[in-house]
Amino acid sequence: MKKIVFALSIMILFTNLKAQTMQNTKELSDRIQVIEDKMSIKNLVDTFSVLADQKETQKQTLLFTENASVESRVNGQPGMTLTGRKQIGDAFSSYLSLFETVYHINGQQTIELKENTASATSYCMVILIGMEDGKKIKTTMGVYYYDEFVKENGCWLITKRTSNFIWQEKEEVE
Template identity: 55%
Template sequence: MKSVIGVFTFVLFSTLTFAQKMDNRNIEQRLAAIEDRMAIKYVVDEFSNLADTKEIDKQVLLFTADGVVVSVSNGQSAAPLKGREQLKQAFSGFLSNFHTVYHQNGQQTIDLQGNKAQATSYCRVILVGKQDGKEVKTTLYTIYKDSFVKENGKWLIKHRTSNFVHREVAEVPVN
């Protein structure tokens, strides 16, 4: 009986919560918003895929021409990278330290504001490379705070703050 009441309460709460989020937009507007959210998610996922394959030339095209990236580690911000050329140099230089790069994207929230959007995306980045002659795996737990703009029908990252909230480093045993 308690489980039935619990399920009923959950369904009722979920329905009320969903009803509160509904708006008066027509189906075309709601569909357009879903398409925009999917396109933004695609940009975030494609950024990760291109990092994994080290296709930096393609990766930087996911940013506006004047795009900015700020990296935060241990609460300290690095100097901002501005423009595709600086991004390309920094991304290439960093990834050249690793033979294996692997991103796992997780939850994401997107706040659409017309042709602009704010997004928060969680990602685990696994990097494997040689350090001091040893094989080392570095795992970065990252939160991306992105500002997007829609230019010529395409969503691009205008500003990204990459907050590396935790880092784990471990030697990889050799088989």
């Protein structure tokens, strides 16, 4: 009888250990997925900036969903709203063509995940160098983006971007 009780105890112990191991594996897998998703979103925002700096607006628009929207706000006041990849791409291309140098420096970012959607606030300094009234002018802007994302076919895309232009400085450069 003692042998049967001992054998049952060992079986229950191993069953509990296996269940606990499976639960720990799932928790670890879920935590790794969160890290991968956050890294993918950070990479998406950084890629957006790099492509803007390179004036690769056609590639940049592919970072958005087909029906995405981009809204600009200057000093808290609503600006223009763009809808769809074509309109976004045309506006970005037109604007960036005004400058010989475009340079984004991305900073801190917070990301909130909810299954296959996410939102983030990302801070950025944007430097633009172009000609104004026959002079080379450097415009430096403090911007933060509020983005909404969706995961489609395993890839994160921007579905809505609100660009908040908070401050701006201009100076002539040699």
